Amino acid sequence: MTTSHSAPLGHLINGQRVVGGSRSQPVFNPATGQAETTVMLADKTTVEAAITAAQAAFTSWRNTPPLKRARVMSSLKVLLEQHADELCEMITREHGKVLSDAMGELQRGIENVEYASYATELLKGEHSKNVGPAIDSWSEFQPLGVAAGITPFNFPAMVPLWMWPMAVACGNTFVLKPSERDPTSALRIAELALEAGLPPGVLNVVNGDKEAVDTLLQDPRIKAVSFVGSTPIAEYIYSEGCKHGKRVQALGGAKNHAVVMPDADVPNAVNALMGAAFGSCGERCMAIPLVVAVGDETADAVLAGLKTELAKIRLGSGFDAQSDMGPLVTRAHFDKVKGYVDQGVKEGALLLVDGRGAKVAGHEAGYFLGPCLFDHVKPGMTIYLEEIFGPVLGVVRVKTLQEAMDMINDHEYGNGTCIFTRDGEAARYFTDNIQVGMVGVNVPLPVPVAYHSFGGWKRSLFGDLHAYGPDAVRFYTKRKTITQRWPAAGVREGTVFAFPSSR
Structure with missing residues (x-):
């Protein structure tokens, strides 16, 4: 060290x-x-x-x-x-x-x-x-x-x-x-x-x-x-x-939505969402802070999987090889993210996993906030609208893919999004019509490689x-x-007043 x-x-x-x-x-x-x-x-x-x-x-x-x-x-x-x-x-x-x-x-x-x-x-x-x-x-x-x-x-x-x-x-x-x-x-x-x-x-x-x-x-x-x-x-x-x-x-900024379709491979989607939402303590502009589940059965399955996996997550110093997630960057940012969780509860979202009381032995003064998971997040809530930049994941329930897409397209941010599905037609429709700059299909963090370019849409x-x-x-x-010409020596041409063209 x-x-x-x-x-x-x-x-x-x-x-x-x-x-x-x-x-x-x-x-x-x-x-x-x-x-x-x-x-x-x-x-x-x-x-x-x-x-x-x-x-x-x-x-x-x-x-x-x-x-x-x-x-x-x-x-x-x-x-x-x-x-x-x-x-x-x-x-x-x-x-x-x-x-x-x-x-x-x-x-x-x-x-x-x-x-x-x-x-x-x-x-x-x-x-x-x-x-x-x-x-x-x-x-x-x-x-x-x-x-x-x-x-x-x-x-x-x-x-x-x-x-x-x-x-x-x-x-x-x-x-x-x-x-x-x-x-x-x-x-x-x-x-x-x-x-x-x-x-x-x-x-x-x-x-x-x-x-x-x-x-x-x-x-x-x-x-x-x-x-x-x-x-x-x-x-x-x-x-x-x-x-x-x-x-x-x-x-x-960003507020990236992950759409999970009823036909999705839910266990694989859950594993992908865990890394996308809680990797780097959520401090990524390409992080997934919102899951849009199409259908209540889909939402229930995703939430059950997330709760199971969140119980295994290891919070600790970044130098500890056993840690999955480290602290937030500063005390001020910790307080800001915790305030978003408080606001989500106040506005009526259901907090299923509460990381606000997390402690790491030997690092009691560190800026550790455990993963937080909300259900029944609604458009208009603060935790839906604003970029939290922390380990906070919310689930939004919708009935159709079109409803999910309308919700994403209406958001002021258009940085990244993804869809989990086995349906090629649905994936093609989503990628073609979503108003977002970087789109993943069964890929939660569609960060372009170095020989493509990175950037969102809208704000x-x-x-x-x-x-x-x-x-x-x-x-x-x-x-x-540069346009250049080298006339032959001794050749004289008359004046031309017409705009130059190749005719």
């Missing part, structure tokens, strides 16, 4: 660790409730120094051959695999998720680094010869300049790796502002990128809060901003970034392009089209 830091965590600017800003805040181990280090919160001057470093590095980096940029990503992939245990311990210590979950997060991040190493193929332009008499035309993808990423606490390694590897592989430089709740792994990965051959200044990391975020949004040298977090903040990031002339993609995404995958190349580049 890695020892705690003795000095405050600072920032990584122009290849060097620096201490910037006059404010700091503690970083807690959520399993113990104890602060193990502090992190400096960057002020405006510190963030501007990071932007200046990125701007200075841009000209040389954009002109670095794509193959050399791709080789840095290939080297980084190897280093991330070699340092996986170290990085996962950092994630578990600061976030609380169990080590196996941290390893899964890191692996998905590594896959994005691997995809970014294909930059030579992804950045190839398009060429057309003789679009007109002796006229050739082609398009190419050029980098934007300095890009920024603002990432959440729930995936401190993976989400930054959704952003900056592709951005820098495309020739941009980058300023990353990770979550100040669990910042260590992002800093360490940035150091590994330097070791892999990334020049100083190409990737800079600043820890901070709203002051740092607003500086990134307002500085004209930042050309693009990627964000993942809650919908209210996503909407703010999008509106402020666009107001200041930036390209913005802001991924927001789960602000912007036109999704995260990572092919959309990332489009987001972090701008298309330039």
Whole structure:
């Protein structure tokens, strides 16, 4: 287990660790409730120094051959695999998720680094010869300049790796502002990128809060901003970034429904729902907080299976190999999630499994909330409408698939959804007509792999392009089209006033 830091965590600017800003805040181990280090919160001057470093590095980096940029990503992939245990311990210590979950997060991040190493193929332009008499035309993808990423606490390694590897592989430089709740792994990965051959200044990391975020949004040298977090903040990031002339993609919140049909394989569905609802203590934007059971018999069978499995779940420190679920990330978040459970009871949902009194021996000060299971959740209830981001699963009872789909389509979020069924016709109808960006069939967490793109619909995404995958190349580049002609020497042509065409 890695020892705690003795000095405050600072920032990584122009290849060097620096201490910037006059404010700091503690970083807690959520399993113990104890602060193990502090992190400096960057002020405006510190963030501007990071932007200046990125701007200075841009000209040389954009002109670095794509193959050399791709080789840095290939080297980084190897280093991330070699340092996986170290990085996962950092994630578990600061976030609380169990080590196996941290390893899964890191692996998905590594896959994005691997995809970014294909930059030579992804950045190839398009060429057309003789679009007109002796006229050739082609398009190419050029980098934007300095890009920024603002990432959440729930995936401190993976989400930054959704952003900056592709951005820098495309020739941009980058300023990353990770979550100040669990910042260590992002800093360490940035150091590994330097070791892999990334020049100083190409990737800079600043820890901070709203002051740092607003500086990134307002500085004209930042050309693009990627964000993942809650919908209210996503909407703010999008509106402020666009107001200041930036390209913005802001991924927001979710309320993902899992539809269980009467013909579903209920035991398999229950096992899938357990991981989807309670893995990472429910702190995933793709978590399943709502089961929509078609028919009372279906609901009763699903609830019976869930209650049986929930009785087996092991709550404990993420470092305990026997633990299935760790703590919530902070005391404030614990109180917020517990408040949602209280509100669900108050509004009339039936609480079948109550995790509010959970205790873990030896970790009494930790932020542990046991799994909670509600029946008879109704649209309009707070626990139906709002993103809880905790280990709380509610069952909604409906009579038909169409009723379930209407309910999902009416919700303000459209991030992820899934259906459990053996009926291909029902699955096809569901996937074709549901108004949600990522859809699973007998797959509860339909998170796209690195060579597809991640993003929801409605108020789960602000912007036109999704995260990572092919959309990332489009987001972090701008298309330039060149049309050229070389007239034969000595040939003179008359003036043409008509609009050019190939006729």
